[in-house]
Amino acid sequence: RGHYNNVSCVLFHPRQELILSNSEDKSIRVWCMQKRTCLHTFRREHERFWVMTSHPNLNLFAAGHDAGMIIFKLERERPAYTVHGNLLYYVKERYLRKLDFTTAKDVPVFQIKGGGKVPVFGMSFNPAENAVLLFTRTSNLDNSVYDLYVIPKDQESGDHVPEVESKRSSGLTALWVARNR
Incomplete structure (x- = not known):
């Protein structure tokens, strides 16, 4: 059209x-x-x-x-991020990454599923569930979705970064309103 x-x-x-x-x-x-x-x-x-x-x-x-x-601007220039204590979680090149402010160690946590056609617009972290909500937003807002990822607890120090499964639903934005909601 x-x-x-x-x-x-x-x-x-x-x-x-x-x-x-x-x-x-x-x-x-x-x-x-x-x-x-x-x-x-x-x-x-x-x-x-x-x-x-x-x-x-x-x-x-x-x-x-x-x-x-x-x-x-046509493209967003800042990555989606959230801060919890001394940790900064952010999305870069289809990976959720974690930066520890005390040690300055920056590591990939997991690979985000999907082809990456629509960049992650925002995120919300839940420390009680050790989970993160990542949401995308398209220009027409009809195809916007959010994904719920549970962050793996046993992080290996090797080169392998896991691709974890998510629960996906449609919506403009997503955030935590309680410890487990």
């Missing part, structure tokens, strides 16, 4: 195989040139978009609309 009104500007992404288009239908769409499909849609409620430009080096885009302009 495409725009529902006149397209006013089209922009080729400076470093990726993407096309950005904006329209009088109050949306900006990001298109994959290879698959010829819409990857993301950004919307405004009351303003039509007219012009668009990109920063030559950074992950920044600007679009002008009826009431002004917006500056936005």
Whole structure:
């Protein structure tokens, strides 16, 4: 599906195989040139978009609309993370990693299942259950999911990082509200 009104500007992404288009239908769409499909849609409620430009080096885009302009990024640049005591849990390159602030030791905990098409948007850690909730968020919000992972207790010091199973469900976000809920 495409725009529902006149397209006013089209922009080729400076470093990726993407096309950005904006329209009088109050949306900006990001298109994959290879698959010829819409990857993301950004919307405004009351303003039509007219012009668009990109920063030559950074992950920044600007679009002008009826009431002004917006500056936005296509990709999130910070990893999902959570802190518990002296430990920082974060997601990097499809691994849940653990950084101990006292020893400065950074180790992979487990490999996250899936192909990694949609990056992890946020996470929540439960120390009582030794479990973590990881959630993804897509641009249309309909395909957003969260995964519940139980962190393995016996961590081997070898090179093998386990891929653990998760329980998956759909939802925009996930967090712990009690010790085991």
